[in-house]
Amino acid sequence: xxxxxxxxxxxxxxxxxxxxxxxxxxxxxxxxxxxxxxxxxxxxxxxxxxxxxxxxxxxxxxxxxxxxxxxxxxxxxxxxxxxxxxxxxxxxxxxxxxxxxxxxxxxxxxxxxxxxxxxxxxxxxxxxxxxxxxxxxxxxxxxxxxxxxxxxxxxxxxxxxxxxxxxxxxx
Numbered sequence: 001x002x003x004x005x006x007x008x009x010x011x012x013x014x015x016x017x018x019x020x021x022x023x024x025x026x027x028x029x030x031x032x033x034x035x036x037x038x039x040x041x042x043x044x045x046x047x048x049x050x051x052x053x054x055x056x057x058x059x060x061x062x063x064x065x066x067x068x069x070x071x072x073x074x075x076x077x078x079x080x081x082x083x084x085x086x087x088x089x090x091x092x093x094x095x096x097x098x099x100x101x102x103x104x105x106x107x108x109x110x111x112x113x114x115x116x117x118x119x120x121x122x123x124x125x126x127x128x129x130x131x132x133x134x135x136x137x138x139x140x141x142x143x144x145x146x147x148x149x150x151x152x153x154x155x156x157x158x159x160x161x162x163x164x165x166x167x168x169x170x171x
Contacts, residue, residue: 026063026064027063027069027102027105027150027152028063028069028071028105028150029041029059029061029062029063029069029071030061030062030063030064031061031062032061032071034107036112037109037110037111037112038109038110039071039107039109039148041059041061041071044059046059046071046073046109046148047109047110047146049073050073050075050109050146055073055074055075055093055094055146056072056073056074056075056092056093056094056157056160056161057072057073057074058070058071058072058073058099058155058156058157058160059071060154060155067153068153068154069150069151069152069153069154070099070150070151070153070154070155071148071149071150071151072094072096072099072101072148072149072151072155072160073109073146073147073148073149074092074093074094074096074146074147074149074160075092075093075144075145075146075147076090076091076092076141076142076143076144076145076146076147077091077092077093077143078090078091078143079091079120079141079142079143082121085119085121086119087118087119087120087121087134088118088119088120088121088137088141089120089121089123090120090121090122090123090135090137090141090147091123091124092122092123092124092147093162094160094161094162095124095159095160095161095162096122096123096124096149096160098155098158098159098160098161099149099151099155099159099160100151100152100153100155101122101149101150101151102149102150102151102152103122103133103134103135103149104135104136105149105150106122106135106137106147106148106149106150107147107148108137108138108141108145108146108147109146109147109148110145110146111145113138113140114138114139114140115138115139116138116139116140117136117137117138117139118136118137118138118139118141119134119135119136120134120135120136120137120141121133121134121135122135122147122149124162
């Protein structure tokens with residue numbers, strides 16, 4: 001009985017991830033390939049680029065229909081239980097509001113995602129949030145994880161680097 005339930009759960013997780021991959025084809029750059037633990041832009045691994053350059057790390061690239069899209073890679077600095085909704089606040093080293101993130105398509109890179117998901121608000125942000133701006137992350141998300149986030153339009157690195165207007169909550 002337990003093995004059958006685990007098999008069903010694994011199938012549901014696989015189908016969920018496959019559906020997300022199908023629905024996200026138009027939001028990533030044309031030359032990108034979304035892998036289980038990485039996103040490749042042409043021959044470049046975003047995981048390796050983030051490790052070499054540090055985070056936040058940003059790439060602009062051609063997207064569908066001649067438009068430019070960007071991909072932000074940010075490191076999670078803290079995961080805190082939210083007090084005002086059933087989810088978590090995920091503090092990153094990037095100003096998420098400095099770009100136009102497509103949070104629905106954000107994904108952990110650098111390791112396989114565990115089973116289950118949790119609703120998360122990406123922080124810091126200078127604006128109020130709505131349920132639509134939450135991202136679904138693996139329930140085992142933790143400090144140090146890297147998150148790749150596709151964004152609409154071109155983005156400058158300066159726009160997503162943390163600025164002094166936010167108090168630092170993490171020591």
